[in-house]
Amino acid sequence: MAENTNQKPGVLKEITLPSGTKAVFLRRKGKALMNAQRKADGDSSKISFALLSEIVEVDGKPCLMEDFEEMDLFDVMRLSEELGEMGKSGPTPKP
Numbered sequence: 001m002a003e004n005t006n007q008k009p010g011v012l013k014e015i016t017l018p019s020g021t022k023a024v025f026l027r028r029k030g031k032a033l034m035n036a037q038r039k040a041d042g043d044s045s046k047i048s049f050a051l052l053s054e055i056v057e058v059d060g061k062p063c064l065m066e067d068f069e070e071m072d073l074f075d076v077m078r079l080s081e082e083l084g085e086m087g088k089s090g091p092t093p094k095p
Contacts, residue, residue, distance in 0.1 A: 015082060017058075017075040024057045025082065039065060052079055 013025040036050035046065065053065045056079060068076050 012055075012086070013082065015078070017072070017078050019072045019075050021059055021072075021075060023075075023079060023082075024060075025086070026055050026057065028055050048080055048083055052083060 010027050011024055012027045015023050015025075017023055032054040033051065036047060036054050039050035039053065040046040049065045049068050052068065053063050056063050058067075058071075068079075
């Protein structure tokens with residue numbers, strides 16, 4: 001999967017999903033995590049999708065949590081994988 005190294009301001013990472021769709025991970029503040037926790041409403045199985053909905057744009061458009069239900073399975077898996085990689089401890093990615 002190709003990744004763009006010429007990132008725009010506010011963009012943390014750009015990837016191409018298995019379907020060929022472009023996804024952008026946006027640099028956000030802690031408020032995004034707080035919003036995701038509210039969206040998940042105590043359901044831990046929803047937290048990663050809620051967080052993705054806060055920080056990802058697909059084909060230039062924001063995603064809703066519900067969008068992941070109808071998205072290609074392998075695209076959702078790739079987005080989840082990237083989210084997990086970003087959550088690992090280590091140096092914070094540079095903008």
